[in-house]
Amino acid sequence: MxxxxxxxxxxxxxxxxxxxxxxxxxxxxxxxxxxxxxxxxxxxxxxxxxxxxxxxxxxxxxxxxxxxxxxxxxxxxxxxxxxxxxxxxxxxxxxxxxxxxxxxxxxxxxxxxxxxxxxxxxxxxxxxxxxxxxxMKNLAIGEHGASHIINHLSTGSQATILTHCNTGSLATAGYGTALGVIRSLHLRGMLAHVYCTETRPYNQGARLTAFELMHDKIPSTLICDSMVAALMKSKEVSAVVVGADRVVANGDTANKIGTYQIAVCAKYHKIPFYVALPVSTVDLSLRDGGAIPIEERPSVEMTYIQGVPLAPTDMNCWNPAFDVTPAELITGGIITERGVFKVQELEKKISTDKEDGIWY
Incomplete structure (x- = not known):
């Protein structure tokens, strides 16, 4: 790995x-x-x-x-x-x-x-x-997420997963969060296929997730970000599993730019949408996603790839690194090292753990 x-x-x-x-x-x-x-x-x-x-x-x-x-x-x-x-x-x-x-x-x-x-x-x-x-937490996330997805598959079928950005060993101390769930499905022989998005403009999916999937010989296909809706319409997708950079008290989730639109498409196509994360990603100090600070990156990340220009150099650019997925679109659940929870259960669970001294 x-x-x-x-x-x-x-x-x-x-x-x-x-x-x-x-x-x-x-x-x-x-x-x-x-x-x-x-x-x-x-x-x-x-x-x-x-x-x-x-x-x-x-x-x-x-x-x-x-x-x-x-x-x-x-x-x-x-x-x-x-x-x-x-x-x-x-x-x-x-x-x-x-x-x-x-x-x-x-x-x-x-x-x-x-x-x-x-x-x-x-x-x-x-x-x-x-x-x-x-x-250790990543391994637990993978096991909880895989079990939950398997339990919701039709009898005899394997899971086909769509993921976004990079959430594997390259994004953690090892194994991964959302990609950890995919790894656990694969190790159990319950993974049919993975679709990963390219994740423009920084291309973490194309450069990193695709690299990890091929390195570990996990059956996978790379798609452009703009192909998600067409994929969901034309191919069988069992679930979407993504990571998170911050989840606030009501369940709103900040993740790599492009996550929100995938969640909207998943809701329309009735595909379960999961967010996989350690509880250290939960921020109960903020009530909703509108309070999450969203990092904006330099325009050169949009207009160039490895020094090669893709657009006019003086073109105005808006380059937020993240977007916020509303809690109601997280239909599958929140996958953590302590289990899989419905969005509305998360705050109570984390608050109880903090009171008991179980935190981070």
Missing amino acids: LEAIKYNNRKLEVLDQLKLPHSCTYQGVTNVTQTWEVIRSMKVRGAPAIANVAVLGVAVELNEKDFNSKEQLYEVVKEQLEYLQTSRPTAINLRNAANRIISLLSVQLQDNKLSVNDMKERIIKEAEDIFRECK
């Missing part, structure tokens, strides 16, 4: 996804400044992967530094994590991972039995735990 993130002996490397599928090149990351750059430039992308790289970037820099006091360590790490959150504003996973580290820092700051070096080591370990837990 492809790896977006390599972390061994407190050394961090990320796969430069701008060079895929033509070459697999890993770039070493040794400090927070480099971490911000690889996230912002989308050398690493995908909400879970962004969070993992952010906290590991802090860890590798901390490992090479000494601090005079616990107070100094607290302020430095807090500032680094706040800076990293400016790299990509829409995905919530990075903020939740940062809050987890900051909460631990706050507790340790008050513990007089801990030395500054003990505090540093515990922060590094917490970052490593976040990375380790991500793959």
